[in-house]
Amino acid sequence: MSEVKExxxxxxxxxxxxxxxxxxxxxxxxAFLLLMFIIAPFTGANFWVQITNVINRFSWNAxxxxxxxxxxxxxxxxxxxxPVGIIAGLLGATLSIEWGFTGPLSFVMAIVIATxxxxxxxxxYGWLLxxxxxxxxxxxxxxxxxxxxxxxxxxxxxxxxxxxxxWGFEGTGLRTTFPIDKYYGGVLSNFLRIQIGxxxxxxxxxxxxxxxxxxxxxxxxxxxxxxxxxxxSNATFARAAGINVDRIRMLSVVMSTWLAAVGILVYExxxxxxxxxxxxxxxxLPAVSAILIGGATANKASITNVIIGTILFQGMVTMTPTVMxxxxxxxxxxxxxxxxxxxxxxxxxTRKTEATR
Amino acid sequence: MNNKxxxxxxxxxxxxxxxxxxxxxxxxxxxxxxISGFSSLFLLNEIVTRLxxxxxxxxxxxxxxxxxxxxxFGMTLGAMAAEIALILTxxxxxxxxxxxxxxxxxxxPISIVLGLLxxxxxxxxxxxEMITSYIISFFMNGVYQLVxxxxxxxxxxxxxxxxxxxxxxxxxxxxxxxxxxxxLDNVLSVNVGGVIIPVLTLLIIALMCLIIVWFRRTxxxxxxxxxxLDMEVARAAGIDVERTRxxxxxxxxxxxxIGMVIYLQNMxxxxxxxxxxxxxxxxxxxxxxxxxxxxxASIGNVFLGVILFHTMFILAPKAGAVIAGNEVIGEYFRxxxxxxxxxxxxxxxxxxxxxxxxxxxxxxxxxxxxxER
Numbered sequence: 001m002s003e004v005k006e007x008x009x010x011x012x013x014x015x016x017x018x019x020x021x022x023x024x025x026x027x028x029x030x031a032f033l034l035l036m037f038i039i040a041p042f043t044g045a046n047f048w049v050q051i052t053n054v055i056n057r058f059s060w061n062a063x064x065x066x067x068x069x070x071x072x073x074x075x076x077x078x079x080x081x082x083p084v085g086i087i088a089g090l091l092g093a094t095l096s097i098e099w100g101f102t103g104p105l106s107f108v109m110a111i112v113i114a115t116x117x118x119x120x121x122x123x124x125y126g127w128l129l130x131x132x133x134x135x136x137x138x139x140x141x142x143x144x145x146x147x148x149x150x151x152x153x154x155x156x157x158x159x160x161x162x163x164x165x166x167w168g169f170e171g172t173g174l175r176t177t178f179p180i181d182k183y184y185g186g187v188l189s190n191f192l193r194i195q196i197g198x199x200x201x202x203x204x205x206x207x208x209x210x211x212x213x214x215x216x217x218x219x220x221x222x223x224x225x226x227x228x229x230x231x232x233s234n235a236t237f238a239r240a241a242g243i244n245v246d247r248i249r250m251l252s253v254v255m256s257t258w259l260a261a262v263g264i265l266v267y268e269x270x271x272x273x274x275x276x277x278x279x280x281x282x283x284x285l286p287a288v289s290a291i292l293i294g295g296a297t298a299n300k301a302s303i304t305n306v307i308i309g310t311i312l313f314q315g316m317v318t319m320t321p322t323v324m325x326x327x328x329x330x331x332x333x334x335x336x337x338x339x340x341x342x343x344x345x346x347x348x349x350t351r352k353t354e355a356t357r
Numbered sequence: 358m359n360n361k362x363x364x365x366x367x368x369x370x371x372x373x374x375x376x377x378x379x380x381x382x383x384x385x386x387x388x389x390x391x392i393s394g395f396s397s398l399f400l401l402n403e404i405v406t407r408l409x410x411x412x413x414x415x416x417x418x419x420x421x422x423x424x425x426x427x428x429x430f431g432m433t434l435g436a437m438a439a440e441i442a443l444i445l446t447x448x449x450x451x452x453x454x455x456x457x458x459x460x461x462x463x464x465x466p467i468s469i470v471l472g473l474l475x476x477x478x479x480x481x482x483x484x485x486e487m488i489t490s491y492i493i494s495f496f497m498n499g500v501y502q503l504v505x506x507x508x509x510x511x512x513x514x515x516x517x518x519x520x521x522x523x524x525x526x527x528x529x530x531x532x533x534x535x536x537x538x539x540x541l542d543n544v545l546s547v548n549v550g551g552v553i554i555p556v557l558t559l560l561i562i563a564l565m566c567l568i569i570v571w572f573r574r575t576x577x578x579x580x581x582x583x584x585x586l587d588m589e590v591a592r593a594a595g596i597d598v599e600r601t602r603x604x605x606x607x608x609x610x611x612x613x614x615i616g617m618v619i620y621l622q623n624m625x626x627x628x629x630x631x632x633x634x635x636x637x638x639x640x641x642x643x644x645x646x647x648x649x650x651x652x653x654a655s656i657g658n659v660f661l662g663v664i665l666f667h668t669m670f671i672l673a674p675k676a677g678a679v680i681a682g683n684e685v686i687g688e689y690f691r692x693x694x695x696x697x698x699x700x701x702x703x704x705x706x707x708x709x710x711x712x713x714x715x716x717x718x719x720x721x722x723x724x725x726x727x728x729e730r
Contacts, residue, residue, distance in 0.1 A: 132704055139700065139707065146696040149689060156681075285495070338496075339496060339503070342499060
């Protein structure tokens with residue numbers, strides 16, 4: 001009898017332990033999302049359309065969130081400098097279009113052209129972050145902003161000529177937003193697309209993400225990848241073990257930057273538009289909070305965190321407006337998104353366990 | 358002789374290194390003034406206006422720097438408090454000096470509550486105050502929108518349709534403050550050879566400077582400096598570190614609120630959802646341009662910073678139009694410069710901190726060796 005009781009207690013303890021490690025904010029967000037899914041049909045929204053929306057938005061954003069992983073692993077913190085990589089991706093996108101590539105080839109070429117820029121930016125960015133260990137997050141934020149605002153000038157000055165992208169009447173300067181239907185719009189999403197009734201699955205985009213995620217997962221299990229994790233969890237210990245800490249950190253920054261460059265291209269192919277100028281300013285925070293919602297901390301992140309986080313975050317973003325609108329005819333989803341995503345980052349920044357780095 | 362020369366040149370190099378940012382700005386401005394073609398009278402007028410508009414806001418940044426909490430990106434919270442106060446006073450139709458004074462008084466309790474919250478959170482995030490206060494400003498912006506866009510008019514009574522959105526709740530994107538426009542500036546304003554000087558506003562700013570100078574000498578001010586130098590030593594000396602840090606943030610937030618009222622009465626128009634969003638960044642950039650760093654800032658930095666930064670701000674679009682034939686480039690340029698200056702200051706601060714740490718380690722090692730011997 002007492003044995004059963006004891007077992008019960010350990011079981012309850014276990015559940016409690018599990019919940020604790022899951023984290024209260026994550027629990028609230030999961031519950032909230034489930035509630036949204038339950039309410040949604042009553043507000044007249046089609047369940048399968050909602051699922052499609054969430055999957056779609058997941059496929060656009062997942063790679064950008066994945067770009068957080070290498071830097072978190074090497075102890076560089078959350079990559080608030082995501083715009084650095086995004087700019088490399090935008091250079092790839094615009095140059096690929098400018099040089100006359102169309103269709104799926106333009107997507108491949110965009111990645112190919114973006115790669116050297118991403119390497120270059122990543123090396124410079126990584127060099128800087130190695131100089132200022134401990135203050136990465138704040139400086140990354142402002143390095144990102146500086147690069148974005150510098151390129152605001154460049155988009156105007158660089159001699160782009162393609163009429164699809166450039167301002168017609170002034171002759172120079174790129175437009176703020178332009179459609180890419182003729183180029184790589186939907187190139188991944190429409191590949192092997194599955195449609196069952198009203199449920200649409202963008203198989204190609206999901207496969208592409210799976211491929212990148214698998215690559216990162218595999219990399220983290222190689223010798224260099226293990227070294228990266230070691231550097232992230234204890235830099236002093238890693239140095240004592242003969243690992244070149246600066247080089248590993250540099251590698252992680254380059255990887256993150258390249259993933260961000262590819263990530264923005266994947267985002268664009270789903271979204272159907274290229275956004276220049278001020279748009280990259282607002283790209284870092286959603287990605288950061290997505291991975292945190294997924295259970296990552298400032299120095300620990302896995303592929304699972306990326307997947308769960310992106311689904312929860314994007315689910316919240318897509319579900320709340322429809323449900324709120326249908327329910328009380330009041331769209332507070334944008335405000336809710338700002339509060340939840342930044343609240344999540346604050347929660348991660350203030351947790352005591354992470355203060356010891 | 359040679360030796361003397363050497364020290365002189367190294368001194369000069371040191372001076373240049375320590376004041377790189379202001380010197381760079383002086384060069385940029387010196388190049389841009391002739392290009393822009395603005396008259397000196399126009400420039401002088403603009404500078405005086407912007408000095409009176411912004412100086413108080415920037416002064417609010419000094420105290421957290423003293424307490425070692427870095428650049429307070431959370432000053433935006435004070436700005437939001439001021440905006441809420443101004444929305445209410447506009448709805449109550451209290452204009453002119455009484456309106457301004459009432460708005461200042463009403464902003465104080467809101468600022469105190471927000472400052473307490475911000476201070477508490479920052480105490481939980483020691484060592485990364487700046488990024489945390491930066492995120493707090495975004496987080497509170499969400500809460501601010503919730504209050505102003507959904508609760509005003511439905512829970513908090515708003516009467517006038519000039520302020521309320523047509524749907525019955527929420528505040529319009531812009532609140533007209535024409536009737537308190539320059540109410541403070543115009544009292545005692547003096548015209549000196551074509552330059553209009555808002556004497557009262559400048560007096561208030563001067564008074565605030567004196568208060569800050571006095572505050573540094575009080576017990577609390579000394580405590581803050583001690584906390585800023587070394588938290589552990591301060592704690593050992595019996596100072597309540599957490600409390601001192603919270604107070605410094607509360608003071609900063611309250612000052613930012615009052616500063617924002619001064620700022621908005623000069624503008625005469627308030628963009629309800631965006632006036633506050635950039636204010637922190639521009640104030641911080643201005644302070645850094647004045648030669649301040651993350652751990653050291655003086656009143657002199659504030660004034661030099663306002664003058665240099667805002668002169669650049671006036672000149673950039675015109676210079677951009679002349680050089681590149683596009684005014685927008687000048688606007689992007691000044692945003693780029695603001696971000697660039699903050700980045701450089703942050704990098705310099707972190708490298709200095711690291712060097713100091715490494716130096717301490719070397720000293721410790723040397724001392725240990727000595728001991729072993």
